[in-house]
Amino acid sequence: MPAAQPPSAPALAWTDASPAVNASFLEGLIGYNARRAALAVIGVFLERMAPFDLRVVDFSVLTLIAHNPGITSRQLSAALAILPPNLVGLVRQLEERGLIEKHPHPHDRRAQGLYVTEAGRSLQSEAQAVVASLETEAITHLTEDERQTLIRLLRKVYHSQP
Amino acid sequence: MPAAQPPSAPALAWTDASPAVNASFLEGLIGYNARRAALAVIGVFLERMAPFDLRVVDFSVLTLIAHNPGITSRQLSAALAILPPNLVGLVRQLEERGLIEKHPHPHDRRAQGLYVTEAGRSLQSEAQAVVASLETEAITHLTEDERQTLIRLLRKVYHSQP
DNA sequence: TATTGTTATACTCTATAACTATA
């Protein structure tokens, strides 16, 4: 979420005197709140992942490859809802950084299995530890019960879609 | 640099026709689930809003103007986390469709107050009714209690960000 | 000097069509 103007700085008189904008209807919508929460969490994610030079999508791809040795580009596409053409440059960059490697698929000569290199495994492991800590640290206003409830309800929402 | 898992090792991801990718770590993250839920809900939103020719952002802007007569572009920018330059074309299109009008601001000649026209008020009202029904209908797998809990926890997440 | 609305622009993200080599 791009920084909304902090209301701390004293602005024009009429602005201060004006009642806050009424956004009550939007604030009652799941989509509106889910998007804002996602943007907020992703903002913190980007800060903490900067040392690893990993965006959200880079971390997701690297993590799935680390946890699923030999996964194909097509499987990544389905798992992350990224269209195949948009995955090409992504995978190529990780490969050029020496984090992953492509190897021939044993049963399908069209496909290629993706594997993390030793450097990739190491980087993913460190990054995963940082991400895991974000869940319990940066979102400290949620108890563990609330965190699990939140995830359960979110999954219920997107699994119930037609 | 050697691959951590050589291709000669037993394959995990492509063994059979039901390639169940292990995404367990990502699925335990709030950001991942919030983004997927938002995308799912927005997908349904777009379908149902097609008759009104309104995208999510169009509906949001039109709704805030309808609920806040005389709101300025700057206030919309802050309320929706949209940068001022990106709001210009948005507002202009709604104006060209005859849904909103600009009027001089009473106390600040730099600013312009935004107001819905009669056509705008009518369209927004119909669209809002459809959106409200989506919350209780398309997300029918959630009880009203769960829906309110979900929204409360989501707000807690993005309000607790630094 | 600061703010509102604006233009121009660039960069990212996402989407579609079409090609190749395999199946």
Add this chain to the structure above:
DNA sequence: TATAGTTATAGAGTATAACAATA
């Protein structure tokens, strides 16, 4: 005929700098 990976490209979405009018 269908699928995996790829290329090229178009369209959204999002970002910064800078300007004129006004505060």
